[in-house]
Amino acid sequence: QQKVQQSPESLIVPEGGMASLNCTSSDRNVDYFWWYRQHSGKSPKMLMSIFSNGEKEEGRFTVHLNKASLHTSLHIRDSQPSDSALYLCAARFTSNTNKVVFGTGTRLQVLP
Amino acid sequence: GGIITQTPKFLIGQEGQKLTLKCQQNFNHDTMYWYRQDSGKGLRLIYYSITENDLQKGDLSEGYDASREKKSSFSLTVTSAQKNEMAVFLCASSSRGGAYAEQFFGPGTRLTVL
Numbered sequence: 001q002q003k004v005q006q007s008p009e010s011l012i013v014p015e016g017g018m019a020s021l022n023c024t025s026s027d028r029n030v031d032y033f034w035w036y037r038q039h040s041g042k043s044p045k046m047l048m049s050i051f052s053n054g055e056k057e058e059g060r061f062t063v064h065l066n067k068a069s070l071h072t073s074l075h076i077r078d079s080q081p082s083d084s085a086l087y088l089c090a091a092r093f094t095s096n097t098n099k100v101v102f103g104t105g106t107r108l109q110v111l112p
Numbered sequence: 113g114g115i116i117t118q119t120p121k122f123l124i125g126q127e128g129q130k131l132t133l134k135c136q137q138n139f140n141h142d143t144m145y146w147y148r149q150d151s152g153k154g155l156r157l158i159y160y161s162i163t164e165n166d167l168q169k170g171d172l173s174e175g176y177d178a179s180r181e182k183k184s185s186f187s188l189t190v191t192s193a194q195k196n197e198m199a200v201f202l203c204a205s206s207s208r209g210g211a212y213a214e215q216f217f218g219p220g221t222r223l224t225v226l
Binding site: 001006032034036043044045046049086088090092099100101102103104105107 | 145147152153154155156157160168170171202206213214215217218219220
């Protein structure tokens, strides 16, 4: 079964701090990764996507991808209380067209 | 922009009952998905449909049926509701563009089984 593992399960950081979230695919046949953010009581919304090895930065958010280790990470610098949410990693598996699997999520809490 | 609507917003059923959830999108997206989210947890894929008349099972398809009646609509049926089952069912859609196939989500249907 194709799985996406996320760690840690939960994370508490002080306002202004750096939050680092991890995501790994169980299957080598993965080509695309996405990061979604879900605020409490709301639906998930895409935050960032990454398809090539390396790094991608958008404002306070940076995503890394290492395809060899099937690992992606999301880093949030200068964390704000409004960043408190459930962060979901999603991966698409090439062996099964358009099948997108989500991880179990990391719950981030940013304390003022 | 577009929108995804899900009906009903809240669904209360009895054990053993067959329950249907509906989803409509006006993005003109090819691919649609149904996910289940238990409280505070991640999303589990139930069914997805790459295009009209297509149906693919996800990892959680047992106990559910789905139907893609037309490009804009995708229904999910709980074939026999389980007592004490509580979850939010999320519908999503995306273009079939692979690399840029961001999923857009509806507001969800919250299911409670008595």
